[in-house]
Every structure is written in C-alpha cells, then in structure tokens.
Amino acid sequence: xxxxxxxxxxxxxxxxxxxxxxxxxxxxxxxxxxxxxxxxxxxxxxxxxxxxxxxxxxxxxxxxxxxxxxxxxxxxxxxxxxxxxxxxxxxxxxxxxxxxxxxxxxxxxxxxxxxxxxxxxxxxxxxxxxxxxxxxxxxxxxxxxxxxxxxxxxxxxxxxxxxxxxxxxxxxxxxxxxxxxxxxxxxxxxxxxxxxxxxxxxxxxxxxxxxxxxxxxxxxxxxxxxxxxxxxxxxxxxxxxxxxxxxxxxxxxxxxxxxxxxxxxxxxxxxxxxxxxxxxxxxxxxxxxxxxxxxxxxxxxxxxxxxxx
Amino acid sequence: xxxxxxxxxxxxxxxxxxxxxxxxxxxxxxxxxxxxxxxxxxxxxxxxxxxxxxxxxxxxxxxxxxxxxxxxxxxxxxxxxxxxxxxxxxxxxxxxxxxxxxxxxxxxxxxxxxxxxxxxxxxxxxxxxxxxxxxxxxxxxxxxxxxxxxxxxxxxxxxxxxxxxxxxxxxxxxxxxxxxxxxxxxxxxxxxxxxxxxxxxxxxxxxxxxxxxxxxxxxxxxxxxxxxxxxxxxxxxxxxxxxxxxxxx
Numbered sequence: 001x002x003x004x005x006x007x008x009x010x011x012x013x014x015x016x017x018x019x020x021x022x023x024x025x026x027x028x029x030x031x032x033x034x035x036x037x038x039x040x041x042x043x044x045x046x047x048x049x050x051x052x053x054x055x056x057x058x059x060x061x062x063x064x065x066x067x068x069x070x071x072x073x074x075x076x077x078x079x080x081x082x083x084x085x086x087x088x089x090x091x092x093x094x095x096x097x098x099x100x101x102x103x104x105x106x107x108x109x110x111x112x113x114x115x116x117x118x119x120x121x122x123x124x125x126x127x128x129x130x131x132x133x134x135x136x137x138x139x140x141x142x143x144x145x146x147x148x149x150x151x152x153x154x155x156x157x158x159x160x161x162x163x164x165x166x167x168x169x170x171x172x173x174x175x176x177x178x179x180x181x182x183x184x185x186x187x188x189x190x191x192x193x194x195x196x197x198x199x200x201x202x203x204x205x206x207x208x209x210x211x212x213x214x215x216x217x218x219x220x221x222x223x224x225x226x227x228x229x230x231x232x233x234x235x236x237x238x239x240x241x242x243x244x245x246x247x248x249x250x251x252x253x254x255x256x257x258x259x260x261x262x263x264x265x266x267x268x269x270x271x272x273x274x275x276x277x278x279x280x281x282x283x284x285x286x287x288x289x290x291x292x293x294x295x296x297x298x299x300x301x302x303x304x305x306x307x308x309x
Numbered sequence: 310x311x312x313x314x315x316x317x318x319x320x321x322x323x324x325x326x327x328x329x330x331x332x333x334x335x336x337x338x339x340x341x342x343x344x345x346x347x348x349x350x351x352x353x354x355x356x357x358x359x360x361x362x363x364x365x366x367x368x369x370x371x372x373x374x375x376x377x378x379x380x381x382x383x384x385x386x387x388x389x390x391x392x393x394x395x396x397x398x399x400x401x402x403x404x405x406x407x408x409x410x411x412x413x414x415x416x417x418x419x420x421x422x423x424x425x426x427x428x429x430x431x432x433x434x435x436x437x438x439x440x441x442x443x444x445x446x447x448x449x450x451x452x453x454x455x456x457x458x459x460x461x462x463x464x465x466x467x468x469x470x471x472x473x474x475x476x477x478x479x480x481x482x483x484x485x486x487x488x489x490x491x492x493x494x495x496x497x498x499x500x501x502x503x504x505x506x507x508x509x510x511x512x513x514x515x516x517x518x519x520x521x522x523x524x525x526x527x528x529x530x531x532x533x534x535x536x537x538x539x540x541x542x543x544x545x546x547x548x549x550x551x552x553x554x555x556x557x558x
Contacts, residue, residue: 021423036391058420059398062431065424086424096420098427173439174475180387185471192475219383 007038009054009097017043017052017099019087026052026101037166037177042104049106050084054099060166061086061098063176067168068102070141079136080165081105105161107152114210119233122210123263125153126203128160130256133199137252141168142194144175146202147182148209169194181205181216187224190247197247200255204244207237236262314442315397316344316533319389320369321462322450322522323351325362329493330523332365336373339530345400346373346526347392351458352381369522374399382461386468393445393469394438401437405430442479444536448494448529451486452520463511470504481536484510487525488518494525500536 011017015028029042029049038055055061068083081102090096114121129151136143144167152161167177175183175192182202184190189201205224209216211231221227228241240258249255318339326332336346350366363379370377376396380388409422409430422430449455449462466484473480481500484507489495497510 058427059402059431059434062424062427063435066428066431069428086428088420088424098420098424173477174472185468192472194475 007036007055007057007060008034009039009056009091011039011041011054011091017054017089017091019085019089020096022085022087024085024087024101026050028052035164035166043101045101049104050101051081051104052099052101054089054097056097058088058098061100064165065100067141067165068100070139071136071165071168074135074139077132077135078161079132079139080162080168105152105154105163106156107154107161107163110148110151110153110160110206111210113153119210122207122237123259125151125160126207126259127256129162129203130252130259132160132162133196133203134252134256136162136168137171137196137199140171142171142175142196143167143199143202144169144194145177145179145182146199146206147179148206151206171195178202181209184245184247187222187245189224189245196251197249200244200249200252201247203255204241207234207241210234236266314444315400316444316446317375317393317396318344318346318373318446318448318526318529319393320346320348320448320450320522320526321351321385321389321465322348322366322520323353323363323455323458324360324450324452324520325365326520326522328519328524329521330527332523332526333368333372335523335526336369336375339526340372340374342530344373344530344533345375345396346370347375347396348373348377349385349388349392350377350379351385351455351462352379353454353458354381354383365522382458385461385465389465389469390472397441397443398434398438401434401441405434405437439476440478443473443476443481444500444533445473445480445482446529446532447482447484448525449484449486449497450520450522452488453518459511463507467504467507470507473502474504483532485525485529485532488521493521494528496532500532 011028011031013028013030017026017028019025024045026043026045029044032040032042032051034040037057037060038053041052041054043050043052053061053064065083065086068080071079072083083100083102085101087100088096088098110125113125133143143162145164146162146167150162150164152163153159154161167175169176171194173194175194175198178192180186182205183192184198184201185192190197192198205216208214208224208228208231211233213230213232214227216227224245225242228238228245231238231241234241237259240255240262243249243258244255249258339346346369348366348370350363352363366379367377376392376399378388378392447466451459455462470482473482479502481502482498483496483500484498485494486497487494498506
C-alpha cells in the first residue's frame, strides 16, 4: 500500500491514450485543470473535442463515474457533463491508469462571466442553476462542492452548467468534498450532512462572492451574516441570501421562486423609474443651450462695446 | 457485508522525535494490531522547504499502514479530513480486495476488473466507509515549537469532529498530548463522541521540550481497549480489522 499517493498524471500535448477495454484512442490537446483528485485534459477523439479525467487513484475515477451514470438517468436538462467513455490506459509503456471521458463544456467560470457581463446576469443564471439543483436533489443527490469555479457558463448557449462531480453525495451521508469558504460547517451555520440546504447555503455564498465588496477568501472572518451586509451591490437579494444562509429554504425551487420575484420587482421599479429618468435627463439638457446662447450674446455685447469705443 | 470497526491513530507533529523508542518500529507494531497510524507534519509559515527531520513523518505513516501529509498550519483542517478519510478508504479497500481475491482467485486486483465491475466495488467501499464505526485517537505533539500552532490544531480538530458527526456510522475519538509534565503522554479527553468537548480540552495544553514520539505512540495504543462499548459494534466488531486486536500490547 502506498502511503501518500499524488493523484496527478502528467500527459503532454499530442500524447495518445488508447483504452485497454473499449479501444478508443484519444489525443491530448492541453491541461484544463488539476485538483486534489486528478487532472482534466482537453482531448480529441476523431474530430470531436472531449474532456478527459485521469487519476493515479482509480477509486476517484470509479466514484465519479458512478455519479455521472446516476445523473445520466435524468431526462431533459443535463445535470453535469455527459459521460462518454470509461477505460484504462497504459501511460509511457509502464503504468496503467484509470480515466473517463465526458463532453467538453466550453465555458466561462461564474466569477469571470459576472465580471465581464454584469451582476444582472445572476438572475437568469440562478434560475437555471436552482432548477438543476432541484432535479439533482429530487434524484437523491446533493452537489456538495458548489463554488463559482464549478459553475460554467457555456459560451455557445449562455446557460449555466455544473461541472466537477467530485463532491456529489447521496442525500443523508457526509459531504464527500467541499471547499472551505462555501461550507456551512466552516461558518458554523450547520453540519456537513448532505441535504438540499447544504447546497443552497453554498449557492448563497457563491452569490455573495460576486459582489466586488466581498472577499470571502479572507481567514479570520467568522460571521457570514455580518459579511452579507457589506454586499451592497446585492442589496435587493439580501433577504434571499439570509434565508439560504440560515437554511430556511427547504428546496431549491423555493429559493428560485424568491429570486425570480426579486427580479420582477426590480424590473417593475425600473419601469416606473425610467420615464422619470428621461425627464431628469431633459431638465439639465436645456441649460448648456442657455449658457451657450448667453455666452454668444455676451461675446457679441463685448465686441459691440469694442466697436463703439 | 457487515460494517466493522476501523481504528486509527492521528499523530500531529512538527518535527522529529529525539528521545526513546524508534517511532517507525513502534508504528509497524501498531499496524500489525490492525490500527493504522496517520501522521501530519505541520510546517512553520516561514519554512520554504521541508526540514530534514520531517521526513520521519512519511516513514512513520508508511510503517503504520497509514497516510501522511506535510502541510502549513492554515490548511490543517482540510488535511486532517483528507488523511482520515483516505486512510479509512485504504483500510476498507485492503479488506475488500482480500475478499475479491478469495472470490476470483489469487491474481485478482481491483485494477484487473473491468471498469463496470470496479464501479460496483467502489459502491461497496463507499457504503462501508459511510457506515463503518470509526475510532480515532488524536495524538498532539505539544513540544515548545508547536506552541504557536496550537490554535490551528484546535480549529482543525473541531472541524474534523464536525465531519465525523456527519457520517452515518458511529465514531469515537480521544485526544492525547505528548510530552506532558512528568509523563510521556497525557490523556486530554477520554473516548467520546461528543463534539462539544474539544473546546474545553484545549486550554489545558502546555508545551514541553522533548519529543518522545515512539514512546508516546507505544503508550497511547493501549487506550484502544478502553473505548466504551456500544452493543451493536461489540457484536459484529472486528470484521474489517484483524482479530489480533484485544490481545495485550
């Protein structure tokens, strides 16, 4: 038995991986990400781009494949990436490693997307995500490691997708994997047992972290409720965030309804405000004209004065 | 498959032992009793590379059939989590693969199975990991150099208990410190499953000078015989762990 295995398997560009069981050959393009449990590469099979996860620890692969298979059973909207292949490959003529292949989601992480497209995108994204979480929960699973980096906005469809199923846990069990800042246990707001409220807490922290005033990655802050007050850009969503942090939403659907309500209220307020805004815009606008006219007049007067002199 | 009991020692230290028995030898003896020895080496914030003596950390864990990590104090919480879980999974996998060999013949390893079957095996391993009873003895090095890391150690143990409580299976933990005044090890908290008791224990920690790691390990292992009995796991215990446990040390 090895005492401290490191999960990373290094693969280089153009390296070919041939599956021992299913005989498909994958060509590595580049490294997409590296975690505590393995590495994800962009690869091609024929003309198709795929994401390939490989780990020294074959139980990591087996566990995630089990989850992806369970999620596959849901019809309609995909929960997590689609599983395409599971196999072993001999790397560099020596070691055999387990890997799995899934659909490649060409997306932008939540944080980057909000930064370049604006906070208002939180509304459609939240609706999509909470719908997916609701389905996942109904299936008997909790996502677990919900954080902005695991939420990708697909560049093509502009829809939110959940990636990295390493934390997905059967309801009622201990959360398999989590990230400190999004874990309600860390904030002393609850335990680590897998239940819908666990994900909704984490999603509330995801929303919070989108406010430029908030730095959640700061050790020493212990009170998430106090921290929420500093998220001034998210003021309309505060009531929803508080409720989620306190575990008062029993389902993702309830949280989604509340967020949608805030959104429509916002839209109404803006509609009511907008005619006023136009008025406001008009009122100052005549002034430059007056100033212009008067300045021209005064110049003329000055010139006239000179002529007379 | 019935769930049994998994026993682990978690040693949190920041340096090499300098007195008494060879901790690597002691660790190997402990592992033969079916108790895994996991070791976490804690680095100082200003340490840029692993100090020479800390390599002992890996050797102790290897001899003890456990997992080791060398980390900075600020990631201690996550590490305690991971190490315990991985060690537990490793023990269960060892047990499951032994069973597999009995079913499929000598040469069968989990890796030789087709991916489909491996998924099934993984499911069994996970089910056991969730439901098995867990006994963790936490042994904290409180020598002088560890003093300023104690706050981090306390937080990490607090956090660890939170994770233990989320499991379906029973758990017991106890906390020991070494060295202590006039003795090698001192029991800070007897076996319990009450998470609230950690906080009361830690102010008592006082640091001493020597680091008798081997002797400390040797002493604490006896206390596994004092774990309060729960009817369920008395009856079906020692499924996973070898039956030599219970014989006197």
